[in-house]
Structure formats: C-alpha cells, structure tokens
Amino acid sequence: MTRLLLQNSRNSRIFFVLVLLSACIAPFLVPPGYLLHLLVMFLIFSIMALSLSVIVGFLGELTLGQAGFFATGAYVSAILAVDYGWPFWLSLPMAGLLSGVVGILVGIPSFRLQGPYFAIVTLGFSQIIGLVITNSISITRGPMGISKIPAPEINLPFLPPVVFDTEKSFYFLVLCLVLITIYVIRRLLVSRTGRAIVAIRENPALAQSIGVDLYKYKILAFFISTSIAGVSGAAYAHYVRVITPHLSDVYYTTAALIMVVVGGAATIAGALVGAFIFTLLPEALRFVEDARLLIFGVILFLSIRYMPQGIWPALLVWTARLARKANSSNGGADQ
C-alpha cells in the first residue's frame, strides 16, 4: 500500500493540489447556508477521523473512547473562552494539549491491555469523562451545556478586526486546521516515531526485539491522537457555539470509527473520504432520515465484508489496475 503511494508520489502530489484547489473554490460555488454548513462539519469531522486513524489505522488498536477527548477539547476551549476570556488562538492549542494530557492519563493504564480489553476500557474512560462533564455543574454548567461561545476573531493593530462567524470564513479557518493536521500526521509517519508505531502494528514482537519500547510509543501515539481529537472538539465548540455533555456520547465515537473504517483506516486520504461520505450521506438519505443509523450499520458491515482495507485503498488498487490495463494495451499497439 505505501509502496503504491510512493511510486505515484508525483501523481499523488498533483492530485493533492487539485483536491486542495477545489476545496478552496468550493465555498464560492456552494450556496451559502445549509450545504456550506455541512462542508464545515465535514472538515471538523475530518480532523476527528484523522485523530482516530492514528490509533485504529497506524497503531492497529481499536479505541472506543475518542468522543471523550472530542468533548474534553470542546469544553476546555469553551470554558477558557467564556469564563476566562482567552482568545480562540490560545484556547484551541490549550484544548489540544489538555485533551492530550487526559489521553496520557487514560493511556497509561489502558495500554497494559490490548484487543477487546483495550476497546472496552477506553469506552469506559470516555463514559467517565461524560459523567464528570455532566456532574461538575459548577465548572461545566452540567447538562445545560455552555452557550454563547465566542467566534474566533483576529484583532491586528491598524487593521479592521476579522471575525470568523460565518460559514464561509469558518470554512477556511477549519481548512487550515485540517491541513496542519495532515501535515503533522504525515511528518509523524515518516519520522522514526511513526515508523516505530507502524512497526508495532505490523509485528509487535519483532518491533520489541529491535528495541522499540511498545508501551512508550503506544502512549505517544495516543497523546497525538487525543490532542488532535481535542482540537477538532474545540473547533466544533467555536463553530456551533453551543455545547452539551452529549459530545462525549458513544455516537460520536461510532461516527468517527465508521468514517475511518469505511474510508480506509491506514491512510490519511481514507479518513477524509470517510468523513466526506458520512457528513454528506445523511443529506442524500434525507428521505429515509429515520433509518439513517440502520443504513450506516449496513454500510459499515458491507465495507468490512467486501472492502476490508476501506473505500480509498480499494479505489487506488482499482485505478492502478485500470492504468496498467491502458498501458499494456498501448504497448501492444506500438509494436
């Protein structure tokens, strides 16, 4: 899979630029309002899906607690902004950092386990995070949630202030966050740390024998993943501007998990494709709105049954096969 990507690295770079260009043009083509709102949600959930792909795709462990860190990030940033007047540009990184710290605290005990045990314990921790948010009323306002979260704004001297309070402006803000996330994850993957993480997935015993400290790298991967989840939560909080403890519901974990698994767990593009499908699909399925979860379940099953690597890798293999076929038929004609 990675070899395939490397071989086509020039092609994939062109492809990336094309996608980026269309992402920049999209808000001007799409009518403002609901559709643009969906695109913003797609970008926010892309960050969430990317965070999950670090664990599910690259480390190869199933975590069911991601919504807990999404909620942590949202609450940290919202509380800092509303109660302490922090600007978004400081509260967002702080949300990522604190979610990551909570991630380390959760990871230290959880990574002593693996497989289904790890999945269950992370699920338990995210439920605990939800309970703490719901019941720490003096800090989080409990089940009522936090409202009137300020929109991000830039106040430079001698320039008019820029406020990101429309769908279009927020779209570009989150697009930058998505690009930063992709950059961070790509850098991570080619780094020593990233190679160690992938080695753990491929063969833990072998990785350990050549000196990779499994436990340390797993927790490091978890820190990175939960920080990114926290950032996506913070972005969500300042975009929707109202948050409730429901953000830690298993629903959000499942949603992100489906995006990652259906899109392609071990690829960055796969997570994005999955997020795109699952934020826009509900729109296409509006006529069966009540059966949405059922359809998601069926899609999840069909995808793990028939496309175990996910849609994106399946597409790549398919296009590569088409290209090879085209090449060989051309070669035949030349002779």
Add this chain to the structure above:
Amino acid sequence: MSDLIAQLAVFGIVNGFGYAIAALGLTIIFGVMRIVNFAHGEFYMLGAFVAATLIATTGVPYLVAIPLSSVVVGVIGIASERVFIAPLHNRSHLTLLLSTLAISMIFLNAAELIWGSAPRVITSPFEESLYVIGPVFLTGQRVFIVAVGIVVVVGLGLFLKYSTAGKIIRATAQNPEGAALIGVNIGLVRSMTFGFGCGLAALSGALLAPISMTYPVMGQALAIKAFAVTILGGLGSLPGAIIGGLTLGVVEAIAGGTLSTAYRDLFSYAAIIIVLLLRPQGLMGAAR
C-alpha cells in the same frame, strides 16, 4: 441506616441476577467465538420489546411471553450470526468487533422504527404482591427475578456439564481445531452459541423490563454493565459472570444509594478499569 443498606443490598442482588444472566450470554459467546458482542445490549432490548409485543398482540400471559421472547430473539441471534459474523470468522478481532457494532446500530434503529422511541411499561402479575422479610420490602417481580436467575444459573451449569450439546460447546471453546477433528460442526456450534447468548440477553431484558422502562436505547447502559461483569469475573468464565453480576449489582446499589446517585453508573466503569489493571485475568482467574 443498616436497614437502608440491607434494602439496597437486596435490590442490588435482584439487579445483579439480571446482569448475571445477560453477562452469562456475553461470556459464553466470548468463550466459544472469542468475540466481544457489542450488540449484546440490543438483544437485551429486543427481549423486552418482543415480550411486550407478544403480550399486547396475542394476549399471552407474562410468564409465557418471557421464554417465547427469549426463543424469538435467540433465532434472530442465530440469523445475525449467519449473516454478519460467520462470513468474517477468520478475520481479526477488530473486524469482528466492528461487525457486532454494525449489528447493534441496525437493531437499535430498527427498534426505533418499529416501536418508536417513547418508553413503555410492561406489567407483570408479580408486581401486585409484596413480601416483607425483616426490614426489607420486595415486590413479587423481584423475587421472581431472583428465582429465575437461580434456575438459569443452575440449569446452564448442568446443561454445559452433562448434556452432549453442552460438552460440544465446551470442547469447541477449549480447542476449535480439536473439536472439528472429531467431527464437531464448528460453524453450527458458533451460530447456536451466538443465538443462545443472545437469548440469555433477551431473557434478562424481559425479566428486568417490569422494574425499569422499555425503550430502544435501554440496551446501551446494560451492555457496558455486562462488559463490566464479564471483566470482573474474567471473560469466558461462567462462575465469574455470576459472581461479577451480583457484585456489581450490590456495589452499584449501595454506593449509588448512599454516596452519590449522579455517579451511580460510574461504579461499573470504575470496576472494569480497576479490575483490569490489578487482575487482567478477572476475579475468577479464567485464562485470557
């Protein structure tokens, strides 16, 4: 104070039997198939709804509706295994877990479509009688739950130990290849076990329904409790599931009733985490 604790402890034991029955299903499925069934809560929910529907449409008495509902849900479980799990049986844990997650989403949504999301009440004839044992008050339904719980536990133990089917199930759990070598149809055993485990979840749902509400998402909280119970007792261990269920029921009731109701559910999560950290093999020390 001690009267209150006695009352809470008895309520906890009643709930604990409910948890234990559901957890027995979960642990049998894990023992034979090595799958953590994330749809277990949904089969529990289906048990309650199917019983309610049977009572409402055919007018069968509650006592008949319970076993009928377990059988119906058991058959649904077998069908689910054939469709969603059997084709994936040689794939990774992660894939199988995701597949049960898909089952859970499908049944949760289907239940909302069929029955609506409003809670409903199942009335049991046992609710009318009241028993007073010293300082403790118990409705007939709670006594009934305990009685059924004991019958199920004993019956299941005898079934697994002495019946041919039970021996086949145990053989498959211990060594699938070995069992296949001596002519056991492993695929069939897997389907049956899954259906059996789901039937137990349904039985628990139909039993607890009269003392709680019946609504589509009711299974989610129970699923986590059933995980907690099986982990407390050790995944795959039957005595562990029973002891785990009763322990969780009592601890949850007493701590919830005297310390903090807001954090009542916290105890099951805390129990999972503490036990996994101190004794990953579970309290009963079953092999992982």
